Amino acid sequence: MIKKSIRSIHTQDAKLAMAHMYVAFIALFIGASAGLIQTLERSGKLKLPAGIGYYQILTVHGVILGLVLTTFFILGFMLASQSKTAGKYTSGERKFAWIGFWMMTIGVVITATFILLNEASVLYTFYAPMMAHPGFYIGLTLVIVGSWFEGFVIFKRHARWRKENPGERTPLLSYMSVITMLMWQIATLGVAATVLIQFIPWSLGFTDSIDVLVSRTLFWYFGHPLVYFWLLPAYMAWYAIIPKIIGGKIFSDSLARLSFILLLLFSIPVGFHHQLTEPGIDPFWKYIQVVLTFLVVIPSLMTAFSLFATFEARGRELGGKGLFGWIKKMPWKDVRFLAPFIGMVWFIPGGAGGIINASNQMNQVVHNTIWVTGHFHLTAATSVMLTFFGIAYWLIPSLTGRTLTARMNKWGIIQTIVWSVGMAIMSGAMHWQGLIGGPRRSAYSEYLGNADTAAFGPYQLAQAVGGSILFIGMIIMLVIFVNLAFFAPKGEQEFPVAVEGETSGTTPAVLENWKLWIGVTCALILFAYTIPFIDIIQNAPPGSPGFKLW
Ligand code: HAS
DSSP states (O other): OOOOOOOOOOOHHHHHHHHHHHHHHHHHHHHHHHHHHHHHTTTSSSSSSSTHHHHHHHHHHHIIIIIIIHHHHEEEHHHHHHHHHHHOOOHHHHHHHHHHHHHHHHHHHHHHHHTTSOOOOTTTTTTTTEEHHHHHHHHHHHHHHHHHHHHHHHHHHHHHHHSTTTTTTOOOOHHHHHHHHHHHHHHHHHHHIIIIIIIIIHHHHHOBHHHHHHHHHHHHHHHHHEEEEEEEHHHHHHHHHHHTTTTBBBOHHHHHHHHHHHHHHHHTTTTTOOOOOOOOTTTTHHHHHHHEEEHHHHHHHHHHHHHHHHHHHHHHHHOOOOOTGGGGGTTTOOHHHHHHHHHHHHHHHHHHHHHHHHSHHHHHHHBBBBBHHHHHHHIIIIIIIIHHHHHHHHHHHHHBOOOOOOOHHHHHHHHHHHHHHHHHHHHHHHHHHHHHHHHOSSSSGGGGSSOOGGGHHHHHHHHHHHHHHHHHHHHHHHHHHHIIIIIIBBBBBOOOOOOOOOGGGGOGGGGOHHHHHHHHHHHHHHHHHHHHHHHHHHTOOBBBBOOOOO
């Protein structure tokens, strides 16, 4: 008998979510290939032909993976999760989301064009006084405005659910999507401000200089919540999907919501921890933001606690004994569990590295070294990406009306191992090289002068080896994606959504009081930024004319 394909959410919503996934996985291919090329170039194993530059390839790598792959995957995942748990979108909402999707896609094409033309080799942080072609900034603006459209759809659907179900607790995945997009909308105001008020007029020649510190401060006001924008969807899966996959229940709905609220409150007013070595910012305000950074660690510790509790409870249900008896009881052969779980394990050293970065004195040792690159390859490229891959194994077939076969499951397990091994080698070498002073964002380390640059050789070689293994991992992932999207057998793949455990208590209504939480978020931002920002503007040195890269 020929099996019918059954999509786990409304067909039109599934198509919308899948459109995001196609862009995300094309981005994975382009971005990861650029990653391989730049690591080979950096280690001296490859000379780029035809005048292609190291910074050009590094910009492709950072922008396409850090901004394009993540944003498209996250929006696709959240739209699908909301449609599944809160119900389908209206045709008006869907139309609005499609407008956002096309704005983002057109923006990506424009931005990518100028990077590929070598007219925007400014890396993903596009620090002034480097000046890219105006098209680079205009393209990025379109990506951000497009994402706002989709964010408003998520808010609207959540509000509609509340109206349709008065007094009831909202679906957890929809609630988490709202917080993620709230954080995103508030944070992107910073990058939108610097791009629209500073970069675009400057690159078009309307102004002849730029205030570098203002632009960097506005960028990092956005840049730290950006990394939580990557993390929160992974937390959505850890809290609300993994328990179902292991056959358990959510440890506590209120704890999950509270940790998301805390991430919203504390993820934005902390941008100075990326600028600890920069002159022009009063040390008192750097200190305040370091304290706030330590507060944003708390919801991640709550998440670790909640995950251990979920695993232990399920382990005991299955007859496991003691604190770690659960280890023997987990479904290790199920890639939907294995990939995100390995992501969680990597988040322990990744998070510890973050705490080191945030500690002012230790930051002086690691800042601008390749240690930081090692840090974000553990957090973003391992914990988050392995979780996204773990989601893709069930989400893609459940959107296309296909099934994850035992064969693809096995390839997924191989992919998880390959990715972990590659990243352990590459990120480990980056951390070590950073500790002995290896610079980041640089193909040429000789400028260190008296430092023993020859000592960097083995570490750069290890990075090239790790990067090549990761490239193989990327190819395996793409093969699995294509299979799940187009060739896997038709059928019905479960969209796993966990329910809360019986003993987890009621969820306080205050957690859904948006006016309160948005108010506290704004108050914290104003507290952390108003005085230092006025100070930065009042005491600004003359603006920089910058240097044109096009
Ligand atoms: Fe970071 C730089 C501080 C988390 C990404 N970070 C970066 C950059 C990126 C990035 C991209 O304070 C570079 C930006 C650039 O280009 O310049 N980071 C932190 C802190 C945290 C943190 C305090 N970062 C992340 C996450 C990222 C990310 C998450 C991406 C997704 N980071 C910094 C600082 C800098 C920085 C400075 C600037 C450095 C400089 O000088 O330039 C915290 O949020 C980390 C908290 C995490 C934990 C871990 C909790 C563990 C869990 C797993 C439980 C595991 C289980 C399984 C249950 C406390 C939840 C157990 C199983 C067993 C068998 C044991």
